[in-house]
Amino acid sequence: MxxxxxxxxxxxxxxxxxLTSQRQAVxxxxxxxxxxxxxxxxIYELVKRKNPDIGLATVYRTLLLMDSMELVYKLDFDDGLSRYEINKHTEDHRHHHLICTQCGCVAEVEEDLLESLEEQILRKNKFVVKDHRVKFYGLCEKCFNKLKQL
Amino acid sequence: MxxxxxxxxxxxxxxxxxLTSQRQAVxxxxxxxxxxxxxxxxIYELVKRKNPDIGLATVYRTLLLMDSMELVYKLDFDDGLSRYEINKHTEDHRHHHLICTQCGCVAEVEEDLLESLEEQILRKNKFVVKDHRVKFYGLCEKCFNKLKQL
DNA sequence: CCTAGTATGACTATATATTTCATTTCATTC
DNA sequence: GAATGAAATGAAATATATAGTCATACTAGG
Incomplete structure (x- = not known):
């Protein structure tokens, strides 16, 4: 810590x-x-619990800053707002997200397995891949079982 | 046609x-x-050339409709607005996008190669994948060469 | 041609995100 | 430890994309 x-x-x-108390709090x-x-x-609501005087604009600014510093991942799950997750730098490659189109829950896949595709892209498209974002849409176990019963 | x-x-x-003339025009x-x-x-600007009286709201509504009918793909390249591409239904799986973080150009990869990952996700996470979105960030050939020269 | 129901366009509303600006706070120097 | 200049903050205003409202117009089917 x-x-x-x-x-x-x-x-x-x-x-x-x-370093300000607001940035620390976020x-x-x-x-x-x-x-x-x-x-x-x-995030704003959570920060306010310990830091009631923080402004929403500061939270926006701090997250923008952290994104540019690659301290956080900015995520988009198609619900009209930006979501953030801390970047732990522990994995070489980031994880993927599984988005259930039925209930909206989001799970994670730790495996990456895109290396061979990225090599192929370099060879065929001459595009140097630095990063990627992968979202899988489908049905989580619960929703799949519910639909099966009908 | x-x-x-x-x-x-x-x-x-x-x-x-x-079927209305506006929907046809879009x-x-x-x-x-x-x-x-x-x-x-x-899209609104392009439609207006032949159909000057169309309203922006109608274009929004039409694209929403076409997205729900899977006639178009709704894309997000992190520039704050939704982008659309016609869905030709000719490929079984959709293509991926290569986004250059330097110049912002977007290229496409026709290969998919996510089947084995999706099988693995079904086995390990019990998540039934129906669709996916993959974005690769990096440098296009031009920008890579420019940076190499420096 | 008539009719019921849908679609449209102009306008308004909403919601996320960003900018402005006066004031405050931080970190560094003396 | 006080002074200083730069950077950060909060409140409010603003920007911007998209969605909703409603009276009017159009479509498709009889």
Whole structure:
């Protein structure tokens, strides 16, 4: 935890930014909700619990900043708002998302398995892949079983 | 072309919708710009050339309708607006997009190669994949060469 | 041709996200 | 530890994409 704070301050300093209590508070919320995909509004509400005076604009600005620093992943699950997830840097490649078109739940796949495709893209399209986003749409186990019973 | 119109009328009829000159005009524009990824606003401007009295709301409604009928793909290239592409139904699986983070150009990969991943997802996550969206971010050939020279 | 129901266009409403600007806070120097 | 300049903040205003309302017009089918 303390490590995260020191790193955060250092990373901000490298880019000429300052560590403020608001930025710290946003980071804390993201760390405390690691597996989740929170919207800006949700993050704002959570931050306000410990930091009631923070403004929504600051949360927007902080998330924008963190996205540019690659501290967070900005996600889009087609519900009209941006969602964020902390980037742990522990995996080399990011995970994929499974979006249930029935109930809207979102699960994760840890496996990546896109290396061979990316190599092929480099060879055939001469496009150097740096990153990717993969979303799978379909039915989660619960919804599949429900539909099967009908 | 005539085929497309007849199909369109039939498909609309199946769902209790009517074929109007506005809907036809939007379809025509999409057919005339097949390889492109047009935004709603761009489609509106193109439709207005032959159909100057059409309203923007109608274009929005028509694209929403076509998306629900799976006549178009709704795309998101992170520029804050929805883009559309006609769905030709000729391929079993859709193509992927290569987005250059330098110049913003978007190319396509015809290969899919996600079958084995989808099988694995079914086995391990018990999630039945119906569709997917894959975006690769990186550098196109031009931008890569430009950066190499520096 | 008439009719019922759908679609349209102009306008308004909503919701997310960004910008403005005066004030406050941070981090560095003396 | 106080002073200083730059950067960050909050409240409000603004931008922008999309959706909803409603009176009028059009479509498809008899």
């Amino acid at each position: 303390q490590d995260n704070n020191i790193n955060f301050r250092e990373q901000l300093k490298e880019r000429g930014y300052k 980071l804390d919320v993201l760390l405390d909700h690691e597996g989740q995909h929170l919207s800006t509004e949700e | 005539q085929d497309n119109n007849i199909n369109f009328r039939e498909q609309l009829k199946e769902r209790g919708y009517k 379809l025509d524009v999409l057919l005339d710009h097949e390889g492109q990824h047009l935004s709603t606003e761009e």
